[in-house]
Amino acid sequence: MRCGQIRPLVCGLWLVLLSGCVIGRIYRDHPLDEQKIATIQRGVTTKAQILEQFGPPQEIDTRELVAIGGGVDEVLSGRGSKPEAENLLGARYFRYAYSRANAFGIILVLFNYAEFDQKNDSLVIFFDDKDVVQDVAYERDTDKLPRFGFWSRK
Amino acid sequence: MRRINTRSFRALVVIAGVAFLNGGCVIGRWYSGVPLHGDPAVLVKGESTKADVLQVFGPPTQITHQTDGDAFVYAYDRWNYSAIILAEPIFTGQRIFTYTREFDNRDRLVVLFDFYGVVRGVAAQHETQQMPHL
Numbered sequence: 549m550r551c552g553q554i555r556p557l558v559c560g561l562w563l564v565l566l567s568g569c570v571i572g573r574i575y576r577d578h579p580l581d582e583q584k585i586a587t588i589q590r591g592v593t594t595k596a597q598i599l600e601q602f603g604p605p606q607e608i609d610t611r612e613l614v615a616i617g618g619g620v621d622e623v624l625s626g627r628g629s630k631p632e633a634e635n636l637l638g639a640r641y642f643r644y645a646y647s648r649a650n651a652f653g654i655i656l657v658l659f660n661y662a663e664f665d666q667k668n669d670s671l672v673i674f675f676d677d678k679d680v681v682q683d684v685a686y687e688r689d690t691d692k693l694p695r696f697g698f699w700s701r702k
Numbered sequence: 703m704r705r706i707n708t709r710s711f712r713a714l715v716v717i718a719g720v721a722f723l724n725g726g727c728v729i730g731r732w733y734s735g736v737p738l739h740g741d742p743a744v745l746v747k748g749e750s751t752k753a754d755v756l757q758v759f760g761p762p763t764q765i766t767h768q769t770d771g772d773a774f775v776y777a778y779d780r781w782n783y784s785a786i787i788l789a790e791p792i793f794t795g796q797r798i799f800t801y802t803r804e805f806d807n808r809d810r811l812v813v814l815f816d817f818y819g820v821v822r823g824v825a826a827q828h829e830t831q832q833m834p835h836l
Contacts, residue, residue, distance in 0.1 A: 609765065641765065658726050665733040672761035674752070683753050687760035689736045698731075 570662070571696070572651030577606065579646050580669050580686070588673065588684050595679040598642060602671075605642035644671040648690045652697030663697040725799075730783035735763065737778050738809050742826040745813065752819040759811065768814070771822065776811040780830045805833050 584601050587593075649666040667689040674683040694701040740758040744750075755774060762774035781804065788799040807829035814823035 643761070660726055660728045662729070663731040663733075665731075667733075667736060670761040672756075672765075683756055685756035685761040692736055 567657060568655040570651065570653035570655065572649075574647075574649040574651075574666075576647040577645060579690075580644055580671055580688075582686075582688070585671060585684075585686050588681055590681055590683065593681040595642075595675055595681075598673055598681070602642075602644055606645050607643035608641075609643075610640045640676075641672055641674045644673075645669065646690065648693055650693050650695065650697075652694075661697075665693055667693050725786070725788040728783070728785040728787065730781070732779075732781035732783075734779040735777060737830070738776055738811055738826075738828070742811055742813075742824050745821050745824050747821055747823065750821040752815060755813050755821065759813075762813075771814060771816045772819075773815065774811075774813045776813075778809040778830060779806075780808070780833060781806045782833055807833050 580602075587601075588598070646669040647666065648668075649664065651662070651664045653662040654660065669686075669688045669690050671686045672684070673681055676682040738759070744758060745755065752774075759774075759776055763777045764775040766773045766775065783802070783804040785800065785802040787797060787801075789795070789797045809826075809828045809830050811826045812824070813821055816822045
């Protein structure tokens, strides 16, 4: 084989050795059981049952405000009859989530491409003031993750 | 003595140049969440409830509290990055020329509720569709 024929091969090998591909996967927490989610009933299922079925949630939030009737002066001075108080309940919810992220990269000598995509399955359960399920919302987005970057993106 | 012909000399110069000045192009894409689905126009202020919003848009990305009620935030974030870099990697490690351009755009939907869980405000913004490909 002549020297002129070897040179392109050496250049090609050099490019191949310098190039690479990166694939990464991140999983956070565990997938949500859709069969269990289907059993949640508004106005029936209690908070205790939710905790028993799904375990501890990733996010808990409650906000409760007390609205006091009467003027501010009356309240601050402590004079007069006790003003009426009303408990106002804001959002009171549990959130369960399962997160996945796929990373994909092509490293060539003169061109590099990297892609990172993160999606979540999320279940949010709202409770009323008696700790019974008021509303529930679930969405599964992790199955929309592209497996190999832009090649498999829909 | 064997003479180096012009073509070989050019090839050597190109290879040495590439080795000496290591340059490249970088393209990066970052996605978080999924594009917003559902039409915010279906929500009627003073009529639609939290349950309606959850049914149309699913679980919110974030739930915040305000003094006069709660707010649901739905979000889809995208980040596009591209760069051209010319560097000398052997002796100084110095970047001779760098050009970068990045777009950090997001789609947002915010739904405000009163204390009774009825919609009192809706705001939507779609920025990711305006992002250039390169």
